[in-house]
Amino acid sequence: MAAPAPRPEAGGLLDAWPAPEGEAGWAAAARRRAAERLLARGAPGRRDEYWRFTNPASLLALPAASAEVLAEDATPIFEAIDRLRLVFLDGVFAPELSDSPELDGVEIEPLSSALTKDIHWAREAFGALEGRGQEPVDRPFATLNTARAREGFAIRVTGRAARPVSLVYLRRDAGADAQVRHVLRLEAGADLTLIESGAGAARFNQVLEAEIGEGAALHHVRTQGRDHGRRAATALFARLGRAATFKSFTLTLNGRLTRNEAVIEFAGDDAVAHVAGACVGDGDFHHDDTVFVTHGALGCESRQVFKKVLRAGAVGVFQGKILVQPVAQKTDGYQISQALLLDDDSQFLAKPELEIYADDVACSHGSTCGAVDEHMLFYLTSRGIPRAEAEELLVLAFLDEAIAEIEDARIAAGMRERLAAWLARRRG
Amino acid sequence: MLNVENLHVRLEEEDKAILKGVTLSVGAGEVHAVMGPNGSGKSTLSYVLAGRDGYAVTEGSAALDDLDLLDLEPEERAAAGLFLAFQYPVEIPGVGNMTFLRTALNAQRKARGEDEVNAADFLRLVREKARTLNIDGEMLKRPVNVGFSGGEKKRNEILQMAVLEPRMCILDETDSGLDVDAMKLVAEGVNALRSPERSFLVITHYQRLLDHIRPDVVHIMADGQIVATGGPELALEVETNGYADLLKSVA
Numbered sequence: 001m002a003a004p005a006p007r008p009e010a011g012g013l014l015d016a017w018p019a020p021e022g023e024a025g026w027a028a029a030a031r032r033r034a035a036e037r038l039l040a041r042g043a044p045g046r047r048d049e050y051w052r053f054t055n056p057a058s059l060l061a062l063p064a065a066s067a068e069v070l071a072e073d074a075t076p077i078f079e080a081i082d083r084l085r086l087v088f089l090d091g092v093f094a095p096e097l098s099d100s101p102e103l104d105g106v107e108i109e110p111l112s113s114a115l116t117k118d119i120h121w122a123r124e125a126f127g128a129l130e131g132r133g134q135e136p137v138d139r140p141f142a143t144l145n146t147a148r149a150r151e152g153f154a155i156r157v158t159g160r161a162a163r164p165v166s167l168v169y170l171r172r173d174a175g176a177d178a179q180v181r182h183v184l185r186l187e188a189g190a191d192l193t194l195i196e197s198g199a200g201a202a203r204f205n206q207v208l209e210a211e212i213g214e215g216a217a218l219h220h221v222r223t224q225g226r227d228h229g230r231r232a233a234t235a236l237f238a239r240l241g242r243a244a245t246f247k248s249f250t251l252t253l254n255g256r257l258t259r260n261e262a263v264i265e266f267a268g269d270d271a272v273a274h275v276a277g278a279c280v281g282d283g284d285f286h287h288d289d290t291v292f293v294t295h296g297a298l299g300c301e302s303r304q305v306f307k308k309v310l311r312a313g314a315v316g317v318f319q320g321k322i323l324v325q326p327v328a329q330k331t332d333g334y335q336i337s338q339a340l341l342l343d344d345d346s347q348f349l350a351k352p353e354l355e356i357y358a359d360d361v362a363c364s365h366g367s368t369c370g371a372v373d374e375h376m377l378f379y380l381t382s383r384g385i386p387r388a389e390a391e392e393l394l395v396l397a398f399l400d401e402a403i404a405e406i407e408d409a410r411i412a413a414g415m416r417e418r419l420a421a422w423l424a425r426r427r428g
Numbered sequence: 429m430l431n432v433e434n435l436h437v438r439l440e441e442e443d444k445a446i447l448k449g450v451t452l453s454v455g456a457g458e459v460h461a462v463m464g465p466n467g468s469g470k471s472t473l474s475y476v477l478a479g480r481d482g483y484a485v486t487e488g489s490a491a492l493d494d495l496d497l498l499d500l501e502p503e504e505r506a507a508a509g510l511f512l513a514f515q516y517p518v519e520i521p522g523v524g525n526m527t528f529l530r531t532a533l534n535a536q537r538k539a540r541g542e543d544e545v546n547a548a549d550f551l552r553l554v555r556e557k558a559r560t561l562n563i564d565g566e567m568l569k570r571p572v573n574v575g576f577s578g579g580e581k582k583r584n585e586i587l588q589m590a591v592l593e594p595r596m597c598i599l600d601e602t603d604s605g606l607d608v609d610a611m612k613l614v615a616e617g618v619n620a621l622r623s624p625e626r627s628f629l630v631i632t633h634y635q636r637l638l639d640h641i642r643p644d645v646v647h648i649m650a651d652g653q654i655v656a657t658g659g660p661e662l663a664l665e666v667e668t669n670g671y672a673d674l675l676k677s678v679a
Contacts, residue, residue, distance in 0.1 A: 379518035382478050384506035384536035397522025
């Protein structure tokens, strides 16, 4: 559904990113369809229902504003984890910095070559979930990504991946405007942990499509880098088959603008999807989680847990929807979004939505926004813990419900350390 | 040890006087009880001494030895050796009891210029103290006071006291909400900490706690003032005749 009000024209965006050449006919066709859709529907504007709280102007501006590269942020958080590293530099795959993309149970192919071949599964998958995800809400940045992104990987998982796959997005060029696209397919019973880290680019448009087959499990963990000036529009599309599992967690520290969309569809019965996020920001920080979960099958469980800590004018946005279709009896849907405001200057804007067409479901949602609890603070300080440290303990405690969504204890511990370090730096 | 002199306190939010000239002095190693009817200002006294926000001291002083307590932040008072066992211990989801205890102990040690206690020594220390208070490992692992019964919360307060080893302990209605067995356990924990260098101010509504924690001095508080001071027999008088008779005789 296009909004009735006219939207900004999107042709300039498409022109700024020339269409890739030399790709297979099916890939070129998918790109053409996306470009046509973007032209027809236009770029997002403030009048769009889902862009009311987040101004898309800086995501559309040409050229992208530059963002200082944070030199020391080599994202050492996952160093202790044995993983297959695939490194991008300013949004461009850098094989010389990466491990050889060979892993038992996993086929990994750079997108640029996958789209020139006739790979059956990639042909079915590329742009498919992104296209489905455009209804009922337009996702124009993901459409642009389908039309133009050249970098990324096509990953097919056929068994239990021997190690996690880690996508590392390093920056060097302060002005880089990058688009990265990954297409994943997990065959029945397959299992993969996908780790993403790093700020990516001054402006980073990133899309991940994940088709998760029967009984398969995808664990996705992401940190978005500490670079202050960066902007990002990301979209995660996941479709789950019967008894499949999808768990995704994102940690965001800093960043001028972050819009993380997650579009999840239950296509098979008894599947489970959890999406969670924790973010901390102060000052010129705008963080938006926009989630759309469609229950289209019996007995599925979805969970959304989003926590934001905001200070000094930071803005947090949460737009989360659970749509339960008539067939989706026995749905268990849960959604919580909470913000902790460390001062009076910060803002949290939340729009939880439930739309339910089945009668035998359990769906709940909650959203809260508040300051640090003074009773707790006094209790801690009365035991000798200095106020600043006590406040940090309470901030970490607040975020912990989201971090607890991470299954891998080492990764969760790493997230906690990273948050504690962020808070300690703020303490100065 | 603790010297409170003509302390006047009112609520910051509403212009209401709560303490109207409280004077008391607790010597080293002594146990003083403060008794009084509801609304007499007993809990306010404990909060003001511990440094809780929301109160304005309009007159008088409070000192821990030669330290002016009213000048210090709550954490500084704690590091100086003051401890308040809360009437209603606060639940803190997401903060583990052990993390809390260790952070508190090390923060106090750091403030006093002492070395931090390492994880292994700390674990030994807490386990030993917890055993005597009948606190099991499960309780130590849980978030601070979350899902604790009334008795467990109070025992957890005494555990904190045992680990932090303050020299001036204020117990605010530690007996409230406890059955007899739980009260005995808590009293034993307190008695185990009694020493010539450690003093206690035991605030209570009922005399029964004082059967288990024997006070040296008993103060009766009413309408923001200490109206009577005496030995343990004063508490028994309250028990027999209630506050009304006593207050009448004072008036």
